[in-house]
Every structure is written in C-alpha cells, then in structure tokens.
Amino acid sequence: MLKKTLAFALGLGLMSGAAYAQSAWTGGDDLPTNPLACDGTPAAVASKPYDGGSPTNAPDRKGKPLNVVDVPKLIGIGYFNATSKGIADAAAELGNVTAKTDGPTQANIDQQISFIDNYITSGVDGILFAANDPVAIAPVLKKALAAGINVVGYDANSQPDARQWFVNQAEFNGIAKAMIDSLAKESGEDASFAIVTSTFTTPNQARWIAEMGAYAAKCHPNLKWLETVEAQEDNVLSFNQATTLINKYGDELKGILGMTSVATPASAEAVTQAGKCGSIAVVGLATPNAMKPYVEKDCVKSVVLWNPVDLGYAAMYVLRAVADGTLEPGATSVKAGKLGELQVINGSEILLGAPFVFTKENIGNFDF
Known part of the structure; x- marks a missing residue:
C-alpha cells in the first residue's frame, strides 16, 4: 500500500x-494530473480549442525580416546556452531573422520581467521566453501582445493567454x-x-x-x-x-x-x-x-x-511561422525545419517529442 x-x-x-x-x-x-499507463501504453492526445493569446494590430510580417529577443529564465548556464544555440541556428537557417539572447544571471522573475519590459519599449518583432513564474510573467507578456509583438514560450510556460504558443519539450x-x-x-x-x-x-x-x-x-x-x-x-x-x-x-x-x-x-x-x-x-x-x-x-x-538545442531551434521556427501567419489557431501541426512536422497539443502547445534517457552506453554520443 x-x-x-x-x-x-x-x-x-x-x-x-x-x-x-x-x-x-x-x-x-x-x-x-494525467499519469501515463504503467506499461508504457501511449496516451491519446485530446483535441482542445486554441487557448493562447493574440497580438493587437500586429503589422504584416509575412516573409519580412524579424528582430527577435530570447529572454530565458537566466543566462550563463549550459542548458540555456544550448537553447540559445538552437535559436541562433534556426535564425541563421531561416536567413531573415536576427535573434539575440539576453536576460538575468539568476533565476529571478522580477529581473526577467524588467528585461522583457525593456525590449517592449525598445521595440522588437518577437519575444521568446522561458518563464520563471507563470503568473507573475503574464502581465508583461500581455503588454507585449498589446504592442503587436509576437510572443512564443518554450521550456517553462506562462498562463496560456499571455503568449501565442508554447513549445513543450516533452x-x-x-x-x-x-x-x-x-x-x-x-x-x-x-x-x-x-x-x-x-x-x-x-x-x-x-x-x-x-x-x-x-x-x-x-x-x-x-x-x-x-x-x-x-x-x-x-x-x-x-x-x-x-x-x-x-x-x-x-x-x-x-x-x-x-x-x-x-x-x-x-x-x-x-x-x-x-x-x-x-x-x-x-x-x-x-x-x-x-x-x-x-x-x-x-x-x-x-x-x-531532451535536446535543448532542438528546443530552441523549434521555438524559433514556431515564432517565424506565427509571424508569417502559417501557424494559426486550430492548426494541428507546424513545420520546424530539420525537425520536420511537430504536433499541436493542448490547444496552443507544440510538442518537441518524447523525453530521452542518457546512459553510459549512449551519453558519449552527445555534446551539449
């Protein structure tokens, strides 16, 4: 028992x-909660209506150059160095995106909010984020949406209506x-x-x-x-x-x-x-x-x-698709470059894939 x-x-x-x-x-x-079957039988994905937010009076960005800032929980650690690399790789591959990563050196929500607020003021086309607190970060993300900025989360979500899409690593x-x-x-x-x-x-x-x-x-x-x-x-x-x-x-x-x-x-x-x-x-x-x-x-x-480089890469492709209008509410998948088609789950989330278990037999095959 x-x-x-x-x-x-x-x-x-x-x-x-x-x-x-x-x-x-x-x-x-x-x-x-929704615990999976003990024997590993896959769970059915339930179809849910889109529950993300929407930018106000966003300009037509289809095919146009994008200026994007990535504000993770903190900078300077291996994990977010890897997501930042994925974002930069995708931006270079897309060819019409300028992306930079900036944020606090500690996992501090107040500092993260300040960084995002400053970029709203200075002006960007898109914001990528990994939230330190889903509720506390919501107002500043909604402010970004109200300013017509495209907003996509990854790694750690906000309240759904404070961003358009969230790339869920698993x-x-x-x-x-x-x-x-x-x-x-x-x-x-x-x-x-x-x-x-x-x-x-x-x-x-x-x-x-x-x-x-x-x-x-x-x-x-x-x-x-x-x-x-x-x-x-x-x-x-x-x-x-x-x-x-x-x-x-x-x-x-x-x-x-x-x-x-x-x-x-x-x-x-x-x-x-x-x-x-x-x-x-x-x-x-x-x-x-x-x-x-x-x-x-x-x-x-x-x-x-999971591969955090792929997570950042997917987030950048999702933001580009949102800005181009090729990813809209009701979509069931999105194209993400070398990652292929990624599935939409839970209304406004993009699923990167299943978690991976590194062991002594395979860990040497990875470098991040």
Missing part, C-alpha cells in the same frame, strides 16, 4: 496549494514517467527519495513534480517521498541542499531527483563527496556534458532530458 502520508499529500494532483504548503513534499502545482506526464521509472529501477520499489528543484513556483518543474506524484501513486505505490527542497538553479545552493538531505536522512535516503540542469550534477557531486555512490541513486534532468563524469564513474546511471 502507498504510504498514507504520500497518498494524502499527492491527492493525484487535485489538492489545493495550501495542502501542499502544509506538507514536506511541496513543489507540485494543484492542477489535475509532455509533463512523459517526463514524470521516465523519472519515476528510472528511480524505481535503480533504487528499488520501496525506496525513500527527495527532490531538489529550483523554486516551488517554476511552472514546468511544479507540473513535473505533480505528475511524478500521481504516476508514483499509480505505478510505484511503495516509493516514499521524503521532501522537496528549493535551490534557485544555483550550483552551490543545489550542492548544499543535496548534502543537507544526505545528512538529514542518512541511510533512509535512497534516491535524489534533480529537477534542473544545475541541481542534478550538483546532487551527483554531493553524493560523490559523501561517498554514497551506489547507495544513493541520482536521477534527473541535465545536459549530458554536465553529467558525463558521474555517468562514466557509475555514480549516476541515467539522465533524463
């Missing part, structure tokens, strides 16, 4: 935010299944685990955590979720938080799930320095280059991710 406390806390993602705040396993949102329940299945395989079906995330309000991570809880309750009911801690996508804080978890729970802790490309390698380093490789599994979302040292030393068995 699933531990009663876990079942209570998860509530299959239907509990209120207040209930999460009163428990140790904070970090998930309170939206309904469906949230797909990430959840890959993470929890890997944890159970490596740590055992009755393992106790903890999570290191960035913040409890970061939209994609909150969604993943909620879906992970629902999937664990359905398919791995004897897993015990100890705690979720925030680390602000900071390397030192992530290491310290993982170390605190190791010291706090001792031999009870059998797994750490890293929800960011910073938290996962930092957690692996904490496990390494604690001499716990082999007794504490580290499973998480990270770039392969950051995890190669730990995978090669067998301290980490699996890393879950």
Whole structure:
C-alpha cells in the first residue's frame, strides 16, 4: 500500500496549494494530473480549442525580416546556452531573422520581467521566453501582445493567454514517467527519495513534480517521498541542499531527483563527496556534458532530458511561422525545419517529442 502520508499529500494532483504548503513534499502545482499507463501504453492526445493569446494590430510580417529577443529564465548556464544555440541556428537557417539572447544571471522573475519590459519599449518583432513564474510573467507578456509583438514560450510556460504558443519539450506526464521509472529501477520499489528543484513556483518543474506524484501513486505505490527542497538553479545552493538531505536522512535516503540542469550534477557531486555512490541513486534532468563524469564513474546511471538545442531551434521556427501567419489557431501541426512536422497539443502547445534517457552506453554520443 502507498504510504498514507504520500497518498494524502499527492491527492493525484487535485489538492489545493495550501495542502501542499502544509506538507514536506511541496513543489507540485494543484492542477489535475494525467499519469501515463504503467506499461508504457501511449496516451491519446485530446483535441482542445486554441487557448493562447493574440497580438493587437500586429503589422504584416509575412516573409519580412524579424528582430527577435530570447529572454530565458537566466543566462550563463549550459542548458540555456544550448537553447540559445538552437535559436541562433534556426535564425541563421531561416536567413531573415536576427535573434539575440539576453536576460538575468539568476533565476529571478522580477529581473526577467524588467528585461522583457525593456525590449517592449525598445521595440522588437518577437519575444521568446522561458518563464520563471507563470503568473507573475503574464502581465508583461500581455503588454507585449498589446504592442503587436509576437510572443512564443518554450521550456517553462506562462498562463496560456499571455503568449501565442508554447513549445513543450516533452509532455509533463512523459517526463514524470521516465523519472519515476528510472528511480524505481535503480533504487528499488520501496525506496525513500527527495527532490531538489529550483523554486516551488517554476511552472514546468511544479507540473513535473505533480505528475511524478500521481504516476508514483499509480505505478510505484511503495516509493516514499521524503521532501522537496528549493535551490534557485544555483550550483552551490543545489550542492548544499543535496548534502543537507544526505545528512538529514542518512541511510533512509535512497534516491535524489534533480529537477534542473544545475541541481542534478550538483546532487551527483554531493553524493560523490559523501561517498554514497551506489547507495544513493541520482536521477534527473541535465545536459549530458554536465553529467558525463558521474555517468562514466557509475555514480549516476541515467539522465533524463531532451535536446535543448532542438528546443530552441523549434521555438524559433514556431515564432517565424506565427509571424508569417502559417501557424494559426486550430492548426494541428507546424513545420520546424530539420525537425520536420511537430504536433499541436493542448490547444496552443507544440510538442518537441518524447523525453530521452542518457546512459553510459549512449551519453558519449552527445555534446551539449
């Protein structure tokens, strides 16, 4: 039987935010969840009406040069360096797009809002973003739409009506299944685990955590979720938080799930320095280059991710399609250069694809 406390806390993602705040396993949102089948049977994609926003009096940009700014959660880390490269690659391939990446050096929503606001004032044709907070970022994105600017999100969504489209790297329940299945395989079906995330309000991570809880309750009911801690996508804080978890729970802790490309390698380093490789599994979302040292030393068995270069590349192609009018509400797919046709899901989201699991056998084939 699933531990009663876990079942209570998860509530299959239907509990209120207040209930999460009163428990140790904070970090998930309170939206309904849709856990995938335990045997991997694909879920049917439900058709939903377009729920994105629309720019006001946008000029005719079809085939015309575009000036685009990309404002991710923060700059200067490997993950967003990779998405930025994808955006730049797509812009060069399209040939009529000038794109730059700019943003805060910390995952700070207030600073991110200021950067976007400044670019609205200075004037751009399009804004790409990865939100630090889905609600807080919405007003400035709506301001951009009101100014006739095309707005497309990727990696971390805003409220849907604050942007036109969102490029989803993988469906949230797909990430959840890959993470929890890997944890159970490596740590055992009755393992106790903890999570290191960035913040409890970061939209994609909150969604993943909620879906992970629902999937664990359905398919791995004897897993015990100890705690979720925030680390602000900071390397030192992530290491310290993982170390605190190791010291706090001792031999009870059998797994750490890293929800960011910073938290996962930092957690692996904490496990390494604690001499716990082999007794504490580290499973998480990270770039392969950051995890190669730990995978090669067998301290980490699996890393879950997608190709962030492809994610940025797809986002740039989506923005170009929106500006050209070839991607409109009601579309079921969009052409994205070398990636081919990408499917529209959930009304106004573009799906990059299924998550990928990097292991010792394949991680050397990737360089980002």
